[in-house]
Amino acid sequence: MKVDKNKCLRCSGCVGLCPQNSLDLLETGIDFGPGCNGCGLCERFCPVGAISKR
Amino acid sequence: MSDEYDVAIVGAGPAGAYTAKSLAEKGLSVYCIEKRQEIGAPKRCGEGLAIDYFGKLGIKPEREFARQEIRGFILNSPAGKKLKFKKGIEDYGGYILERKAFDKHVATLAARAGADIRAKTRCTGLLKHGSRVAGIKVESFGEGFEVKAKIVVGADGVDSKVARWAGLPSIQKPNEYESGIQFEMANVEVEDPQCLEFWTGSKIVPKGYLWVFPKGKDVANVGLGMPPGDKRPVEYLQKWVQGQARFRDGSILEVNAGGIPVGGPLKTFVTDNFMVVGDAAHQVNPLHGGGIGIGMLSGRILADVAADAIKRGDTSAKVLSEYDRLWQKEFGPWLSNIARLKRIVHRLNDEQLDGLIGLISPEEVLKLSNGDLREVGMTVLKKAPALGKVFISGLL
8 A cells, every 4th residue: 555645644543443553653654564465444544535555 | 761660651642641640649650652742733633621521630721721611512413403502611511622732731740740751752662571561662863772661551542553562452443433534724603612513414424423613713623523435534524614604715724634433442451561541442432532531531540550550569460450340330331322322323314313403402412422311212202203213222
């Protein structure tokens, strides 16, 4: 998955949802980590649609 | 600063900071960290706090962090029926906070009580002795170090990492988690600066609600919370704001977002040497999504149990689980009823919601928000049997 930093509000809502515990909010922004399996739950959740499949 | 404390708390929002204050007041050594460079911002919150929490928490509302006095509410049904309630603040009400100032205020109280609070300090992992939690690994300004603690507390929000590392099932489930989006707006017109506005309807905000929380005569938090739907939450908010003449030409001072746990609290809040509080523990009202007051009061219960356990020299899950029991006693029945109410309301279509808002009184709305469902259900059954049946069936 990837994030559009122009839209992302850094609310970390997606981080709370990731079943792989692969998402994190770092100082540099949302990071998907090596465990991301593309399930798309984060994309479904995002209030502003900042996340999409690579 | 030391490398060993009685309690290490991850997260310095209201729940974490109030837990820190409560523990420090009992004479325990407390270390409380916040990964962000600033406590209290950016907010992911509508900023409402009911009046009885101030009394229970021993916090006097001050202008600096209690921006707008609230004395009532206005419920808007899908078809636009209004149900208004307004009284003196002792009867109903609260304040819309300025979280930037409020969160720092609570952290300051904790600091004065003796807690060591550190901003721009992130927890990178749990220290373990074998399988037992023994403290936290921390990073601040690029330097890593370890802090030992008898008990570690996870107060790091809906996205809590620490709770997961400790083995608690804290990952948010998609069907128990709503998306929130909000504009803090200026130069807008609110219906009544002392009243919260609530808006409902499948065309406005499907399966959720939209709020206008005044922060002044012409400033307000305008936001909504809903489960994922056909359109993005931000699109529903923008459409509604554009459709209201009183908001259309207003200015946007802040854009806020966040996830809201609405499935009720975790089944247990503890493991060996570890406890959770606040959003990290899903200690949130399932109907309206508020958690500041519950989180802070939970922190005090946590502190009582933690202090006792440390004094006894036994911080095992068995001893710490007294926190679960005390929490259940204080909040369990009320929040279970609120969850029931939410399920009932979600079964209603727009027409039925119009019907319900049209026939209940403001006092009955207050009863419902206290979890008194049965009595109101019987009244609805008498006045509108078909609607009442849907209501009552949700109580079984």
